[in-house]
Amino acid sequence: MTCKCGHVDESTKQEALQAAISKYMAVKGGLIPLLQEAQDIYGYLPKEVMQQISGGMGIPFSKTFGVVTFYSQFHLKPRGRNIIRVCQGTACHVRGASKVFDGVSKKLGVAKNGTTEDLRYTLETVACLGACGLAPVMMVNDNTHGKLTPDKAVATIEKYE
Amino acid sequence: MKNLMDKCCDKCKHTPASPCKDYIKCRKEGPICHQDEACKQKRAEILADINLPAGSPKRQVLICAGTGCTSSGSGKLVNKLEEELAANGLTDKVAVKITGCHGFCEQGPLMIIEPLKTFYTQVQEEDVAEIVAKDLVGSEIVERLLYKDPNTGEPAKTYENVPFYALQKRLVLHNCGHINAExxxxxxxxxxxxxxxxxxxxxxxxQVVEEVKTSGLRGRGGGGFPTGMKWGFVRQAQGDKKYVVCNADEGDPGAFMDRSVLEGDPHAVLEGMMTCGYAVGADEGYIYVRAEYPLAIERLKIAIAQAEEYGVLGDNILNTGFNFHLKIKAGAGAFVCGEETALLTSIEGNRGMPRVRPPFPANSGLWGKPTCLNNVETFANVPQILRNGGTWYASMGTEKSKGTKIFALTGKVNNTGLVEVPMGISMRDILFAIGGGIPGGKKFKAVQIGGPSGGCLPDELLDLPVDYDSLTSAGAMMGSGGLVVMDETTCMVDIARYFLTFTQSESCGKCTPCREGTTRMLEILTRICAGEGKMEDIDSLERLARVVKNTALCGLGQTCPNPILSTLRYFKDEYIAHIQDKKCPAGACAALLTYVIDPEKCKGCGKCLKNCPAEAITGEKKLPHVIDPAKCIKCGSCVGGCKFEAIIRA
Amino acid sequence: MASVTLTINGKKVTVPRGTTVLDAAAQAGIFIPTFCHDPEIPRFGACRICVVEIPGMRNLPASCVTEATEGMVVETESPAVVEARSTILELLLANHPMDCLTCEKNGDCRLQDYCFRYGVKGSGFEGRQHSYPLDDSNPYIVRDLNKCILCGRCVRTCAQVEGRAVIDFAYRGFDTKIAPPMDTPLGESDCVYCGRCLAVCPVGALTYKRMAGKGRSWEYDKKPVTCTFCDSGCQFNLNVKDGKIVGVTAASPGPGRPLCLKGRLGLELLYCDDPQAPELKKDGEFVKVSWADALGLEGVLDKMKKLEGK
Incomplete structure (x- = not known):
């Protein structure tokens, strides 16, 4: 259920969302996993989706919004097909992570948490990816790339369509 | 019977629905319920395939698929190896095993060939054919891929001969990098x-609680609370329902030991949790894993599914009437959820804001029920304590800190990676004997331990034994075990600023001192690093740090000033240099650097002039050039390009 | 019931087991400042202004969530406590507009009172400040989030009424704010303007629009009155200035006392010397409506007219 291509029609997404809501409706503490699944379906969390989730779970919309904005994993706006996360961990910091970030940022023309106009990339930072031995590191989607230089990082992202 | 978990013949009646009490013992020593040489033989053969006995004619290739090695390209090695083995007709004789993290991430991708334990480092796809041809077809070691001592150049044939491993005591990491975690x-x-x-x-x-008490095991997540005592509290707590929760929300920058354990030996964590469930009277457990660890989540899912499939986990485990169920909760990106009450609040589906304690989770935790919460490494210690006894465990370590501790060694150190050492070893041994010292002939300055909650230790404290109490008294803390090494080019004010940037952005915002205080402390540090500090700022920092430490709601807030307090304690002169002399002694704070061209050395080649993005450099060809400090943006582009080393950065 | 005896500032006090240090101090006549503590919905423990010193305890515990125990010794104004409170106040002021002169809550503001108490004149900290736009998107409640100290009492009191929970904490860390869903102005939310949140706000973040500019807090004589529109028995205050009733405000948002807008408007009509026309949301816009409409009496009045007229 990781549709990020944007070609799935609304009704299919809606069906998947309804199925997810039914699955978590009676689960204690089900709000966060449900939001995670909904974000997998839609790529982000539109207002209407959060409203449906709140209704289905019997949770005030204000609380759902509070939860969504608390966790950095949730997004209120559409995101790029490829998510670049440059690690800002201590090891990466001392080995030049900020230069890597600046290099990528300059290449894409977007700042932190920005998405390119063609929805190809979203640029983010992440606290620590736990791959400190390979610092500086970035993650593109689920792939970790290590021992980066700004040039190497730019070359790497170009491989992601 | 293809798999060790399968029945040897129809006489075995074990199913998860109708379990046999001897099921687990039988897999290794069986059959137990009947005598049949053929059955015994078959089991022994399968066991010998899993752990090749010394002298076995068979070979086994272990490829590390930890996060470090995977991103260095170990995934490609597997396919290539299988191709090459097939081409050489070795598929039946050589088994390929994908393992979790072996620890020496710096040298990855790692490959080990059993039973001789030949240890190949930095193996690339194009090396595979040679390894197959020489080592697996013949028996010739590919010397160029062996680890070589950086000082003597001496190659190490097995990993046991590599100093990085030789001084470790791999107890919890015993299986990591050796078994197939799936x-x-x-x-x-x-x-x-x-x-x-x-x-x-x-x-x-x-008795289980007593055994853990005897072991002296203390929580590996940071605080170091005695585990057995915690289990005792939960056992005594009144409640119709109790929970066991594993904190796998490893978020300290520079720490990755929990990730490696989850990826390399997930069942050890499951076993620890189940044992805890039995001890405290819980039948349900949650593992809260950060979402940034997809591989760990995947391995845990597989481990739980397999344990359930064979009846190791579930209802009426081994026909004892003990039930235990496990669920995974993926975090959603909030460092504060590593704090125990915030973690529980998050599992319940709320904003991960910490709650006031008491009541402690042992009495009122998840959904108000008694809850035993430990971290990954703590649970992973439990199987061995139960297997070998608490007394055995307590024989390792110091008086008050028993057993071993895993550290993630990173930063300015030669051998980055995961190390497990007995408690009480000196920090100097970890950094220099195991870590191989500082790269590039630079001088050691400090090691930061315990992440954003910890502090730094300067050179004069490196002989301190590594245990909970010594570290705390030195102003640092064990924390989860990240060790970030810093050399003379690391600025300690900048490091304090770095950690405050982290805690400021991860503060949950609930309590005033942490929400507002981290912001102000960060602003002061940022000003000092930019050369805009005042001497009064040091007093303000000290007061803020003291108040935040004294009044913040949760453990994270109370410890977040530690990086400031410890750098002020040991490196106050660096703060003063930034404020009074407007100099960064380490040369790290860009705003305080000045670039000057040495007219004696400058040949007037014009390269720096071209490289300068700010047009700050002027000069006639073949005459010494000059940098205009007003225009210089201190990017350093000129330095790298100068062949004559004429540009001085100070 | 078992009781415990403790010593607060040298004074012995005996309280039932389970009493907080804060309540024990109150019983001994010792004042401890609080922002987030709400006796109706206790145990939030967020503002930390109520910290005290208890030898033997790590750090300075918050008295609102610390249980009094036998033999406990508490200092409520020790140098460490005073330093902590002053610093917390300075931290709050660093991110708070200093417009007390024109603030509706001037004279009725805990932040102001405590700064006076501890001699905090301003903040020594310079840096980021919030600059949220003023939310006066509705005819009843003005929200100035720049003045909000995030004590969360409004959130908790709102959630106490079944089906409300119109606002909650949103975002994180320094950016934390109290917000309706999607962080819209209050006027675009499902808020019913009951005023419970105004009754508990300790600072000037929430004020009555209909009272704005009509008087200073100390000029009002507050006369309690019980609403009789339904049987909930909600408590309101009539705000009397110079003998005239200027406005009606919600008094105490107890459990089972919803404090509805209709009740407040009804009391304004009944008591105010110069009641302002009510406004209700129609098709998403606030429009002036008749009192009959606002109080839901149009049907009744029509019927009465018909019956009495002919």
């Missing part, structure tokens, strides 16, 4: 679940 049979073949079986059949729950 096969429960590998775990059981290596005595997995034997500790749990002992608890279940030979000990009462109270």
């Amino acid at each position: 096969e429960i049979s590998d775990y059981i073949a290596n005595d997995g679940y034997a500790g749990f079986v002992r608890a279940l059949f030979e000990l009462t729950p109270d």
Whole structure:
């Protein structure tokens, strides 16, 4: 259920969302996993989706919004097909992570948490990816790339369509 | 019977619905319920395939698929190796095993060939054919891929001869990098679940708690609370329902030991949790893993599914009437959820804001029920304690800190990676004997321990034994075990600023001192690094740090000033240099650097002039050039390009 | 019931087991400042202004969530406590507009009172400040989030009424704010303007629009009155200035006392010397409506007219 291509029609997404809501409706503490699944379906969390989730779970919309904005994993706006996360961990910091970030940022023309106009990339930072031995590191989607230089990082992202 | 977990013949009646009490023991020592040489033989053969005995004609290639090695390209090695083995007709004779993290990430991708333990480092796809042709077809070691001592150049044939490993005591990491983490049979073949079986059949729950108390095990997540005592509290707590929760929300920058354990030996964590469940009277457990660890989540899912499939986990485990169910909760990106009450609040589906304690989770935790919460490494210690006894465990370490501790060694150190050492070893041994010292002939300055909650230790404290109490008294803390090494080019004010940037952005915002205080402390540090500090700022920092430490709601808030307090304690002169002299002694704070061209050395080649993005450099050809400090943006582009080393950065 | 005896600032006090240090101090006549503590919905423990010193305890515990125990010794104004409170106040002021002169809550503001108490004149900290736009998107409640100290009492009191929970904490860390869903102005939310949140706000973040500019807090004589529109028995205050009733405000938002807008408007009509026309949301816009409409009496009045007229 990781549709990020944007070609799935609304009704299919809606069906998947309804199925997810039914699955978590009676689960204690089900709000966060449900939001995670909904974000997998839609790529982000539109207002209407959060409203449906709140209704289905019997949770005030204000609380759902509070939860969504608390966790950095949730997004209120559409995101790029490829998510670049440059690690800002201590090891990466001392080995030049900020230069890597600046290099990528300059290449894409977007700042932190920005998405390119063609929805190809979203640029983010992440606290620590736990791959400190390979610092500086970035993650593109689920792939970790290590021992980066700004040039190497730019070359790497170009491989992601 | 293809798999160790399978029945040997129809005489075996074990199913998860109707379990046999001897199921786990039988997999290794069986058959137990009947005598049949053929059955015994078959089991022995399968076991010998999992752990090749010394002198076995068979070979086994272990490829590390930890996060470090995977991103260095170990995934490609597997396919290539299988191709090459097929081409050489070796598929039946050589097994390929994908393992979790072996620890020496710096040298990855790592490959080990059993039974000789030949240890190849930095293996690339194009090396595979040579390894197959020389080592696996013949028996010739590919010397160029062996690890070589950076000082003597001496190659190490097995990993046991590499100093990085030789000085470690790999207890919790015993299986990591050696077993296939996606096969429960590998775990059981290596005595997995034997500790749990002992608890279940030979000990009462109270005796299990006693055994853990005897071991002296303390929480590995940071605080160092005695684990046995915590289990005792939960056991005594009144409640119709109790929970066991594993904190796998490892978020400290620079720490990755929990990730490696989850990826390399997930069943050890499961076994620890199940044993805990039996001891405290809980039948349900949650593992809260950060979402940034997809591989760890995947491995855990596989481990739980396999344990359930074979009846190791579920209802009426091994026909004892003990039930235990496990669920995974993926975090959603909030560092504060590593704090225990915030973690529980998050599992309940709320904003991860910490709650006031007491009541402690042991009495009122998840959904108000008594809850036993420990971290990954703590649970992973439990199987061995139950298997070998608390007294055995307590024989390692110091008086008050028993056993071993895993550290993630990173930063300015030669051998980055995961190390497990007995408590009480000196920091100097970890950094220099195991870590191989500082790269590039630079001078050691400090090691930061315990992440954003910890502090730094300067050179004069490196002989301190590494244990909970010594570290705390030195103003640092064990924390989860990240060790970030810093050399003379690291600025300690900048490091304090870095950690405050982290805690400021991860503060949950609930309590005033942390929400507002981290912001102001960060602003002061940022000003000092930019050369805009005042001497009064040091007093303000000290007061803020003291108040935040004294009044913040949760443990994270109370410890977040530690990086400031410890750098002020040991490196106050660096703060003063930034404020009074407007100099960064380490040369790290860009705003305080000045670039000057030495007219003696400058040949007037014009390269720096071209490289300068700010047009700050002027000069006639073949005459010494000059940098205009007003225009210089201190990017350093000129320095790298100068062949004559004429540009001085100070 | 078992009781415990403790010593607060040298004074012995005996309280039932389970009493907080804060309540024990109150019983001994010792004042401890609080922002987030709400006796109706206790145990939030967020503002930390109520910290005290208890030898033997790590750090300075918050008295609102610390249980009094036998033999406990508490200092409520020790140098460490005073330093902590002053610093917390300075931290709050660093991110708070200093417009007390024109603030509706001037004279009725805890932040102001405590700064006076501890001699905090301003903040020594310079840096980021919030600059949220003023939310006066509705005819009843003005929200100035720049003045909000995030004590969360409004959130908790709102959630006490079944089906409300119109606002909650949103975002994180320094950016935390109290917000309706999607962080819209209050006027675009499902808020019913009951005023419970105004009754508990300790600072000037929430004020009555209909009272704005009509008087200073100390000029009002507050006369309690019980609403009789339904049987909930909600408590309101009539705000009397110079003998005239200027406005009606919600008094105490107890459990089972919803404090509805209709009740407040009804009391304004009944008591105010110069009641302002009510406004209700129609098709998403606030429009002036008749009192009959606002109080839901149009049907009744029509019927009465018909019956009495002919």
